[in-house]
Amino acid sequence: MKLLILTGLSGSGKSIALDTLEDCGFYCIDNLPIKLLDDFVSNVMLQDQAIYSKTAIGIDARNQSDSLYAFVDKLVFIRSQGIQCDVIFMQAEDSVLLKRYSETRRRHPLTNLHQSLKEAIKIEKDILKPVAKSADLVVDTSRTHYHQLRQLIRDYVQEGEALKISIQTQSFGFKHGIPLDADFIFDARCLPNPYWNPELRAYTGKDQVVIDFLESEAVVTEFFQDISTFLERWIPRFEQENRSYLTVAVGCTGGQHRSVFLVDSLARYFQSKAFNVIVRHRELQ
Incomplete structure (x- = not known):
């Protein structure tokens, strides 16, 4: 069984990557709370391996910081169950993230009346540090357009890939x-x-x-x-x-x-x- 955890900075392209994984045959879940990872693996994936043999989960900074610090322990548990679990961390330069949000006019999940977009990006980087350290792969999308990112994700999860790195x-x-x-x-x-x-x-x-x-x-x-x-x-x-x-x-x-x-x-x-x-x-x- 394969579990792919997709995480990273808001605006870095996680939604595009998750949609691509779904097109590649992965069962995809966006923004699953980290506290539920154990239960999902034990009571869902392992109980119905035919449906969840290839699963992708999106995790972002909307998780509470104490949950993010427990991320490494969650990975240890998942891999102890015989599940191949890879973590992809997506990022982009601050200037690129600011531009993307200004163009799309979407709201950053950590912004509020007292917190600017620039401050939210900095806080999000700090919050996600425990997750970033556990990444098997870091993808920087600062100079990657939509079609390039989709192709990169498809290449990473292509069927029949070599057993080597x-x-x-x-x-x-x-x-x-x-x-x-x-x-x-x-x-x-x-x-x-x-x-x-x-x-x-x-x-x-x-x-x-x-x-x-x-x-x-x-x-x-x-x-x-x-x-x-x-x-x-x-x-x-x-x-x-x-x-x-x-x-x-x-x-x-x-x-x-x-x-x-x-x-x-x-x-x-x-x-x-x-x-x-x-x-x-x-x-x-």
């Missing part, structure tokens, strides 16, 4: 900010930049002319080999700690050429070793 490889541009959900970040700005070749500037790391250029540079090959060797050495350590997901980000200046090429190369490399690999190019829209 799932690896998300992500390219990005440093000038647009580093991804907050990455476990490892590698800086490719030291490598030859196709952007400075007028004939290559309009292309990306997915185009053959750019691929040929970068593959011809020995330093690029050396850089790729160092990263792949490093990851091969340390991924088993993360698997030993029962991690389900690992996010590896490679950045260059604009996120168009070098990082895209390297991320695609890493994806092919680890797919050949039977890992479940998810590829995301943040700056390629």
